[in-house]
Amino acid sequence: MHAPRALVQDSHAPLDPFGTARALDPRGGLPQPARRVDSDFSRLFPGEMLLAVETLNVDAASFRQMEDAARRAAGGAALSDEACDEAVARQVQATVLERGKQHNPVTGSGGMLLGRVLQLAPGRGEDVAAVGDRVATLVSLSLTPLRIDRVKAVRRASAQIDVDGEAVLFASGAYARLPSDMPERLALAVLDVAGAAPQVARLVERAGAAAQGRRTVVVVLGAGGKSGVLCAAEARRTGGDRVRVVGVERFAPYADDLRALGVCDAVAVADATDPVAVRSAVLEATSGVEADLVFSCVNVPDAEMSAILVTRDRGTAYFFAMSTSFTKAALGAEGVGKDIDLMIGNGFAHRHAEHSLAMMRAMPAIRALFERRYG
Ligand code: NAP
Secondary structure, three states, X not given: OOXXXXXXXXXXXXXXXXXXHHEEEOEOOOOOOOOEEOOOOOEEOOOOEEEEEEEEEEOHHHHHHHHHHHHHHOOOOOOOHHHHHHHHHHHHHHHHHHHOOXXXXXXXXXXXXXXXXXXXXXXXXXXXXXXXXXXXXXXXXXXOOEEEEEEEEEEHHHOEEEXXXXXXXXXXXXEEEOOOOOOHXXXXXXXXXXXXXXXXXXXXXXXXHHHOOOOEEEEEEOOOOHHHHHHHHHHHHHHHHXXXXXXXXXXXXHHHHHHHHOOOOEEEEOOOOOHHHHHHHHHHHOOOOOEEEEEEOOOOOOOHHHHHHHEEEEXXXXXXXXXXXXXXXXXXXXXOOOOOEEEEOOOOOOOHHHHHHHHHHHOHHHHHHHHHHHO
């Protein structure tokens, strides 16, 4: 039973849709860059939505970093999957305790969460959800005040962690009500990367218009993963046979899954941290043609130069991966004399949740694959 929380009333303070009242270090700043936020939910600020948290969908780059750190900490000793999961859960709990939010101090990224609405403080705009509804947040955990009371399970395949806890969403924070026609875990997995596909559609349309009859070459790095599959599928759906889609994936079983979907013209098994090998694999697949558009969807660092080396002059490399370094990309492109557009993958696009969930309804083979992996 939920005990209603008191409201902080300050008649002098303007309504704060961005949650600056919760930033503790530095005080009064924006919560995403803050080192620490206030996760005392015994009271709510105007505009906040209080949630009972059920599942955290940790960002893939962050989850991978915590796994790698746990294995490194074990030294040479082999760490069982269960021990690794426990170590990741401990790292998440420690971060949330220290920072008041799941803001990975190494990758800087967060993830999103699934929860049930407990209370809506006055001062919000029009809400599509009411108390009791189950919702997925569409803003990063790196800015979402969070308290974890208990970790119940870790599901590595989907980077999801079931917990008991609470969180608040600010008035400016996007969220989606969970659809009733698909499993919740599947919806959560898709919503985690919802920003990618709508932006692929825009960029493929734009590149197609500039191609003047030539086939647009699209390369996806990490193409067998969650966002990679959606990017490859969207490029095919938007561009039809006017695009040539090349997927690059390191993990052979995921490369096989991708081939079976039939959305790529070629799938290369290559390591995106090896730019020379990736360039050679891509050029072999395209008969020597460089890419108009490259989407980096890997969950590891050091893949910047693979994206840059395969992009054609005045083409676009789009970095969706949170493991991307701005410095490495900018200085690396300069270093190899590539005049290309480098884009940061914005997690938000208008109607991105509807767009990506609709892909699950329109593309049954991808939905079946994702249900098998994440559902
Ligand atoms: P995912 O499902 O784990 O997919 C990543 C894929 O990349 C996996 O198939 C992985 O294979 C593959 N990969 C890893 N290292 C590789 C390498 N060296 N060469 C080639 N392929 C490699 O992750 P996701 O959920 O799609 O997320 C992908 C990226 O998007 C992450 O960096 C995440 O942080 C980011 N993201 C960004 C936003 C945003 O708003 N911009 C939102 C959500 C997520 P393995 O199975 O071998 O690891």
